[in-house]
Amino acid sequence: xxxxxFLFASLLVANATLHAQMKAELxxxxxYNVGDKVEDFNLKNVDGRMVSMGMFADMKGYILVFxxxxxxxxxxxxxxxxxxxxxxxxxxxxxxAINPNDPTLVPEDNYDAMKVRAxxxxxxxxxxxxxxQTVMKKFGAQRTPHVFVVSNNGDKGNxxxxxxxxxxxYEDATAVKHRYVEDAVDALLAGKKPETTFTKAIxxxxxxxxx
Amino acid sequence: xxxxxxSIRSASSFNQLQSAVQTNFKTMKRLWFLLFLxxxxxNKTNAQTPTSVMEAEGYKIPxxxxxxxxxxxxxxxxxxxxYNFWATWCIPCVEELPNFLKFDSAMHNQPVRVLLxxxxxxxxLRTKLVPFLKSRxxxxxxxxLSDPDANAWIDKVDKTWSGSIPATLFVYKGxxxxxxxxxxxxxLYQTVESLRKQ
Numbered sequence: 488x489x490x491x492x493f494l495f496a497s498l499l500v501a502n503a504t505l506h507a508q509m510k511a512e513l514x515x516x517x518x519y520n521v522g523d524k525v526e527d528f529n530l531k532n533v534d535g536r537m538v539s540m541g542m543f544a545d546m547k548g549y550i551l552v553f554x555x556x557x558x559x560x561x562x563x564x565x566x567x568x569x570x571x572x573x574x575x576x577x578x579x580x581x582x583x584a585i586n587p588n589d590p591t592l593v594p595e596d597n598y599d600a601m602k603v604r605a606x607x608x609x610x611x612x613x614x615x616x617x618x619x620q621t622v623m624k625k626f627g628a629q630r631t632p633h634v635f636v637v638s639n640n641g642d643k644g645n646x647x648x649x650x651x652x653x654x655x656x657y658e659d660a661t662a663v664k665h666r667y668v669e670d671a672v673d674a675l676l677a678g679k680k681p682e683t684t685f686t687k688a689i690x691x692x693x694x695x696x697x698x
Numbered sequence: 699x700x701x702x703x704x705s706i707r708s709a710s711s712f713n714q715l716q717s718a719v720q721t722n723f724k725t726m727k728r729l730w731f732l733l734f735l736x737x738x739x740x741n742k743t744n745a746q747t748p749t750s751v752m753e754a755e756g757y758k759i760p761x762x763x764x765x766x767x768x769x770x771x772x773x774x775x776x777x778x779x780x781y782n783f784w785a786t787w788c789i790p791c792v793e794e795l796p797n798f799l800k801f802d803s804a805m806h807n808q809p810v811r812v813l814l815x816x817x818x819x820x821x822x823l824r825t826k827l828v829p830f831l832k833s834r835x836x837x838x839x840x841x842x843l844s845d846p847d848a849n850a851w852i853d854k855v856d857k858t859w860s861g862s863i864p865a866t867l868f869v870y871k872g873x874x875x876x877x878x879x880x881x882x883x884x885x886l887y888q889t890v891e892s893l894r895k896q
Contacts, residue, residue: 559787559819593789629860656846658819664847686849689817691788692862 518627521684525637525645528622530585530615531598533605538583538613540637540645547579548638548648548675550668553628555586556604557595558691561631563657565608568632571653571668572612580636580672582612587623587631592694623693630690636671636681648675651686746770752842754828761820761842764851770813770841771855774872777809778890781867783843783855785818786830791864794880795834801886802838810890814840817863868893 519525529539540549552568554561572582590597598616605614617623626635636649649671654663671681746769748760762770773779782798784791795814802812814836818827823842831840845851852861856876859865868875870893877889
């Protein structure tokens with residue numbers, strides 16, 4: 488009898504999960520373009536504290552990475568995102584990762600799972616939960632990972648300098664030819680505009696509840 | 699894969715279709731000489747050489763880079779080609795996939811061809827893609843597009859494509875219609891019908 492109840496309960500859970508997944512759809516909302524001024528956000532980090540760009544006003548800029556737990560592309564880039572922060576934090580560009588997915592659609596991407604992943608992968612940067620998906624919509628983040636390099640221009644505000652992929656090979660970090668984000672940040676650190684300001688990439692569509 | 703496609707197409711019912719694929723592998727070994735007798739296939743389908751062919755569990759899946767799949771995506775003849783870009787890890791893709799399978803078997807007598815273009819990672823073809831196809835008995839032709847420099851080719855498929863999947867490209871007599879996002883069975887049907895009317 489107990490077995491039967493357990494089976495029934497697991498079926499219910501499986502059904503609910505399936506149902507939630509079925510509501511998932513792709514976002515095609517337009518967001519920021521390169522050159523646009525960026526509004527700050529205030530989102531909950533995996534340590535429970537709220538994080539905004541403004542908290543790190545001494546930074547020259549921010550490498551915002553919309554990423555998540557479940558997506559194989561995000562997973563493939565986890566070490567590279569860590570490396571980006573190690574390389575550029577001390578130079579003035581810090582990584583801030585934001586999980587844009589609705590956890591009711593992808594349970595693997597819920598806040599508790601984010602904490603576990605951040606610990607496992609020893610994330611050296613904030614990993615924020617975009618509750619209500621407002622930041623994702625404002626930016627127009629469409630997939631994971633999706634990077635927005637933002638410069639901090641003091642009183643003139645934060646501005647988008649680059650939108651797109653981290654590099655040109657999700658499959659093999661050793662076979663990368665173009666490091667788009669590094670090239671963009673290097674240019675900005677040298678006081679120049681990035682040569683490539685927009686790239687496209689395959690990735691997991693951000694999971695948004697249908698209205 | 700070519701042999702697969704042809705014999706799948708000559709099967710007249712869905713059940714036959716499934717058994718065709720299962721027995722196909724053995725038959726293929728015996729009938730390999732047909733490859734020499736029927737070079738017209740090559741012209742008809744405008745086949746391109748895949749970068750490699752992944753063989754596992756009776757499946758023979760051609761793997762292309764973009765340069766090699768591009769001519770396939772640009773076939774211009776009286777057949778409507780429906781290219782569905784998907785991956786096993788993509789939840790909305792897996793959700794809409796039954797519509798394409800159903801559409802494919804409904805169109806088996808029509809000059810309409812569905813090709814499932816998987817962008818699963820090369821390292822996951824054996825561990826994810828093949829078990830997925832096997833567990834769902836998928837007989838609709840599948841190829842893999844493995845070309846990690848996606849920024850170089852996304853625009854060549856369609857300028858409006860953000861890179862998100864699912865995405866579907868319809869090609870008919872050199873005309874193209876591109877759709878990003880899921881498609882229902884009816885939408886698939888209507889898109890193909892309206893292309894054929896033009």
